[in-house]
Amino acid sequence: DAGVIQSPRHEVTEMGQEVTLRCKPISGHDYLFWYRQTMMRGLELLIYFNNNVPIDDSGMPEDRFSAKMPNASFSTLKIQPSEPRDSAVYFCASSGKSNQPQHFGDGTRLSIL
């Protein structure tokens, strides 16, 4: 079975540019989560969706960040404009039901120059 698929795996761009990260969850999973991981702050939950509806976006750092889930098989996390402090590894995860294990994608390593 295919796991969670994220693209791109690596992204290097200059500050001020728009960045779009993509995620395809495991088929049949109701929940989708976006995380950011840095050395300083560890693993942070940014936003999560249930049945394509955003439930909690309290972790989104600021208005430059936005996320959408137009259908059950696709989600995007967008940063516009990007800044060097956004450099991190961004993970997408999905789970079948509440309290079930989350399965993570391989992550997108984002570097903003």
Add this chain to the structure above:
Amino acid sequence: AQKVTQAQTEISVVEKEDVTLDCVYETRDTTYYLFWYKQPPSGELVFLIRRNSFDEQNEISGRYSWNFQKSTSSFNFTITASQVVDSAVYFCALVDFGDDKIIFGKGTRLHILP
């Protein structure tokens, strides 16, 4: 409030030694779930185990074992006869029943030296 504490930031052991990773959690709920995840140097996060609060039986999977003790709010992870491939960051996590968000600990970086 929920909290997961992994007091060991970094551990180094020589290959074939046993090693235990500590995890202490806080929650007001009586029903909750505990997890362990592994993050190898390649970077992906791999689910290892989920345990619910009503099941205090210890679990063994090959060289891995987990000791859940509600009396001390601990869910420790032991690797027996460690191998270099066990080198990774290990995260303990907690979610209350009915909650969707997992609370992760800061992780323990484990180095297995050849």
